[in-house]
Amino acid sequence: MIARVAQACFWLHRYLERTENAARLLQVNQHVSLDLELDDAELWQPVLDVSGEEALFTSLYGREIEGEEVQEFMTWDERNPVSLVRSLHHARDNARTIRETISLEMWQALNSLWLWLTSKEGRKLYERERHLFYERVKTGCQLFHGLYHTTMLFDEPYDFMRIGSLFERADQTMRLLGATWDATATPARRIARPTDAPRWLAALRSLSGVEPFTKRTRGTLVGPAVAAFLLYDDRYPRAVHHCMLRAALFVDRARGGESSEAGARTRAMLEGLLARLRTSDIEAVIERGLPLELAELMAEMARLSDTLREEFFDVTDALPRAG
Amino acid sequence: MTTTRTRRADLFEGYAGLSGAFDELFDADGRPRREAARVVSLLNRMGPAEFRARKRISDLMFRDAGVTFSVYSDGRGVERIFPFDPIPRVIGAGAWARLARGLEQRLTALNLYLADIYGPQRILKEKLIPRGMLEASKGYLPQMRGIAPPGGVYVHVAGIDLIRGGDGEFVVLEDNLRTPSGISYVLENRAVMKRVYPHIFRKASVQPVDEYPTRLREALESLAPADPADRDAPRTVVLTPGPYNSAYFEHCFLARRMGVELVEAGDLVVREDKVYVKTTRGLARVHVIYRRIDDAYIDPEVFRPDSLLGVPGLVRAYRAGTVTLANAIGNGAADDKAIYPFVHDMIRFYLAEEPILQQVGTWICDRPDECSYVLANLRSLVVKSVDEAGGYGMLMGPQATKRELEEFTRKIKAHPRGFIAQPRIELSTCPTLIGNEVRPRRVDFRPYVVTGRSTWIVPGGLTRTALRRGSYVVNSSQGGGSKDTWVLGGEDA
Numbered sequence: 108m109i110a111r112v113a114q115a116c117f118w119l120h121r122y123l124e125r126t127e128n129a130a131r132l133l134q135v136n137q138h139v140s141l142d143l144e145l146d147d148a149e150l151w152q153p154v155l156d157v158s159g160e161e162a163l164f165t166s167l168y169g170r171e172i173e174g175e176e177v178q179e180f181m182t183w184d185e186r187n188p189v190s191l192v193r194s195l196h197h198a199r200d201n202a203r204t205i206r207e208t209i210s211l212e213m214w215q216a217l218n219s220l221w222l223w224l225t226s227k228e229g230r231k232l233y234e235r236e237r238h239l240f241y242e243r244v245k246t247g248c249q250l251f252h253g254l255y256h257t258t259m260l261f262d263e264p265y266d267f268m269r270i271g272s273l274f275e276r277a278d279q280t281m282r283l284l285g286a287t288w289d290a291t292a293t294p295a296r297r298i299a300r301p302t303d304a305p306r307w308l309a310a311l312r313s314l315s316g317v318e319p320f321t322k323r324t325r326g327t328l329v330g331p332a333v334a335a336f337l338l339y340d341d342r343y344p345r346a347v348h349h350c351m352l353r354a355a356l357f358v359d360r361a362r363g364g365e366s367s368e369a370g371a372r373t374r375a376m377l378e379g380l381l382a383r384l385r386t387s388d389i390e391a392v393i394e395r396g397l398p399l400e401l402a403e404l405m406a407e408m409a410r411l412s413d414t415l416r417e418e419f420f421d422v423t424d425a426l427p428r429a430g
Numbered sequence: 431m432t433t434t435r436t437r438r439a440d441l442f443e444g445y446a447g448l449s450g451a452f453d454e455l456f457d458a459d460g461r462p463r464r465e466a467a468r469v470v471s472l473l474n475r476m477g478p479a480e481f482r483a484r485k486r487i488s489d490l491m492f493r494d495a496g497v498t499f500s501v502y503s504d505g506r507g508v509e510r511i512f513p514f515d516p517i518p519r520v521i522g523a524g525a526w527a528r529l530a531r532g533l534e535q536r537l538t539a540l541n542l543y544l545a546d547i548y549g550p551q552r553i554l555k556e557k558l559i560p561r562g563m564l565e566a567s568k569g570y571l572p573q574m575r576g577i578a579p580p581g582g583v584y585v586h587v588a589g590i591d592l593i594r595g596g597d598g599e600f601v602v603l604e605d606n607l608r609t610p611s612g613i614s615y616v617l618e619n620r621a622v623m624k625r626v627y628p629h630i631f632r633k634a635s636v637q638p639v640d641e642y643p644t645r646l647r648e649a650l651e652s653l654a655p656a657d658p659a660d661r662d663a664p665r666t667v668v669l670t671p672g673p674y675n676s677a678y679f680e681h682c683f684l685a686r687r688m689g690v691e692l693v694e695a696g697d698l699v700v701r702e703d704k705v706y707v708k709t710t711r712g713l714a715r716v717h718v719i720y721r722r723i724d725d726a727y728i729d730p731e732v733f734r735p736d737s738l739l740g741v742p743g744l745v746r747a748y749r750a751g752t753v754t755l756a757n758a759i760g761n762g763a764a765d766d767k768a769i770y771p772f773v774h775d776m777i778r779f780y781l782a783e784e785p786i787l788q789q790v791g792t793w794i795c796d797r798p799d800e801c802s803y804v805l806a807n808l809r810s811l812v813v814k815s816v817d818e819a820g821g822y823g824m825l826m827g828p829q830a831t832k833r834e835l836e837e838f839t840r841k842i843k844a845h846p847r848g849f850i851a852q853p854r855i856e857l858s859t860c861p862t863l864i865g866n867e868v869r870p871r872r873v874d875f876r877p878y879v880v881t882g883r884s885t886w887i888v889p890g891g892l893t894r895t896a897l898r899r900g901s902y903v904v905n906s907s908q909g910g911g912s913k914d915t916w917v918l919g920g921e922d923a
Contacts (some may be wrong), residue, residue, distance in 0.1 A: 108709055109691055109707060109710075110694060110697070110708045110709060110710050111694065111696070111708070111711055112691070112692075113710045120539055143658065173808045198489055200673075202672050203673050203678075205692075206679075206682035206683075206686070207668075207681075207682040207683075207685035207691075208684040211495070211686075214495075215494050215495060217497075218494060219494050222493065222494075263710065265712075288474075294547075342475075361710065363711060369710070369711050369712075399732050419710045420710075422708035422710075422712065422713070424711070
C-alpha cells in the first residue's frame, strides 16, 4: 500500500487509542476521590504524571494542582499535545487524509464523535454529568473500533491500524504503571499505605483490568503483582507483553510473511523486546528499580516506532527489481 | 382533488413561479409539467410537515457523512456542508435524449479541436480561429504540441454548464474540460434521496447514476499503456493536491468508489521515464493517473519550477507514452471563455454538422468593435473575466452599482483580451424549500461526460440552486446549494 497512507493508518489509531485512554483515566480518577481522603494535588498529580506534560501544565495554570484545572487541561486544552480534544483532533485529521481507505462507517463514527465533542452539547454534558461525558467519549471510540473490525478489508491498512493501537496501548499501560508506582511504593518505604490498594484498583479499573487481574493472578492487590500482570501477562489485552505479541503478528502480515525481507529490522527489534518481556522476573526487576525498567522499555518502544517508520513509511527511491 | 385531501395542505399549495422564467416543475398556468406530474403528485401526497421532517434527517446525513467543501478565508480552509434542497429537478426522457446527443456532439468537436491545435493546427490555417486568440489563452500550452495522448482522447471527463432560458431550451453557458468537480455531490445527493424518500423514489422511475465511478475507471483503463511485465497492470490512481483542496472530499470519494488509491504528488516519483508510487514494500509502477491537480502544478520540470506540488518528470513520462493522464494537459485552450464563442464553428468545421445545443451569444472584448458595444451597453450585459471561475471576476450589469460599472470599464479598457460579455439570460427556476415555504429559486445544470474508447453521459447531473431570493448566483462558494436531478426513464425518448 501507499507508504503515506500506511503512516496515517498507524497514527489515526494511535491517536484514537490515546483519546480513549485519556477518557478512561479521567473518568476513573473522578471516582477515586469517593473512596479516598486525598487532597486535590494527591489525587490529580498521577494524571499529570501519566500525561508527561506536567511542566506545560505548571506554566499554563501555575504550580498549585487543582482538580478542575487538571481536567480542563487534560480534556479541553488544545495547547496540551496529549489532551483528549487534541488527540481526537489529530485522529480526525489523519482520517481525513485517508478517507478513501477507512470505511465510510468508521469515518461517520469518528466525525460524529468529533462534531459532538466540539459542540455546545459536549461541553454541556461535561459540566453537568462528567462521568457520562467520558462514557460518551469512550463509547464513541469503541464504536469506531468495532466498526473497524467489521467493515475494513483484512488487509495492509488494517495491519498498520492494529500496530498503531497496540504500540499506543503498551505505552499507555507503562505510563500508568509508572505513575501509580510513584504514587504508592517509594523506594524508601516498602510498606503499603492504606491508600495504595485503592490506587492500584483505580489503575486497573481505568484499564478495564480488575476482573482479568483477579482471574489471572488470584493475587492480592499490591504493586508487584499488578506490575507483573500489566507488563508480562500474555493474554490480558492491555498488558505490554500481549500487545507486543499481537503487534508481531501484524508486522509479519504487513511485511508479506515471516520470511519477507521487508521490515526485517522492525521484526528483529520486536523479537528482542518480546524475549525480554517473556523472561523477566518481577522480583529482580523491582530490585533493580521498576522506574528504570519502564524507562528502558519505553525507550525501546520509541526506537521500535522509529524503525517501523524508516522501514515502511520513509520509502527510498530504489527501483523494484525485475521479475 | 378530493375534500379529504385538501384538509391537509399540499406541499406545493400556492406555489407560483417567477414571471419570465421557465419553471422546471410547473408551467406558466401553475399546472405540473407533463414529465413532472407524477413526482409532483407523489411529493404532494406526503404533505409538507412530513416532507420537512425528512429534510431535517437529510441534513443530518450530510453532516455526519462529512460531505463538505472547503472555503478559504484568511488563508485557513473551513469545511462547509453543501446545502441540499430535497425537491428534485425532473428531466423527461425525451428532453434528456436530445440533450445527451447535443453534449456528445459538442465534446467530440472540442476533443478534435484540442488534437488539432496541439497537432497540425488546421483550424488556424483555415483562419476560423485567429492564431493570436489561441496564443493569448493562458490555458494553451505550446510545450504539449506533438504529444498524442492515448486513443487521441484529451477530455476524459467534462462538466458542461447549462442553463434554461425562458423558452425552456437548454443553453450551454460554459465548458469545463480540465478538472470539473461536483460529481460526488450528484452521487451523494442521490444516495440521501433514496434513503430519505424511498417510497417516492421507488415509484418515480428515475434513471440510476451510481455506475459513474466504475464507468469512469473502465473508460480510463481502456486507454492505459500496455505493460505485460506487471501483473497488477493497469494500476490507476487519483492524484489530489491534498486535504486542503476545496474538492478534497470528492477526490476521496472517487478513489474509494473507483476502488483505486488516492495519492498526493509526493507519493509519486518518475524513474527512467516511468511513473512509480511509493508503497510500504518499495516502488510500484503507475499506468493511469486521474489527476485533480491543475496543469500549472503538475510537473515543476516543465511548468512551475517553484512548485512543490507536482511530480518532477511526469511530462517526460507522458511524452514517452508510459502513463495516461486524465484529463490531458493543455485542455484549458478549449474551455477558455474567449474560445467559447467559436465552438459552433468547430462543430461545423470538424464534424460538418449543425450544432444541436444552443449557446449564449458572446461579445469578445478583444475585438475593437465588439468592445465598444460592450462598453456602451455595460448596464444590460453580464461581463466575465476569461481567467476566473466560481462566479468571481464577474459583473452583473443590471444589478451593478455605479462604482462597479466604472471599475469594469477601466479594467476592460486596460486589458480587453481578459473579458467577454453576454446578455443576461433568465435562469430557469425550480421549487425549493426555504424555511417552511416552497419558493422558486434559480438553478443551473452540469451534466458529466466520460470519454474512453467511447463516450458515456451519466443520466443526471449537478443542479445547483441559488438560495437567496432573486439571486442568479448558484456557486457553492457564494452560498448556493444543490438538489438531486431526476432523469426519468420511459418510452417518449
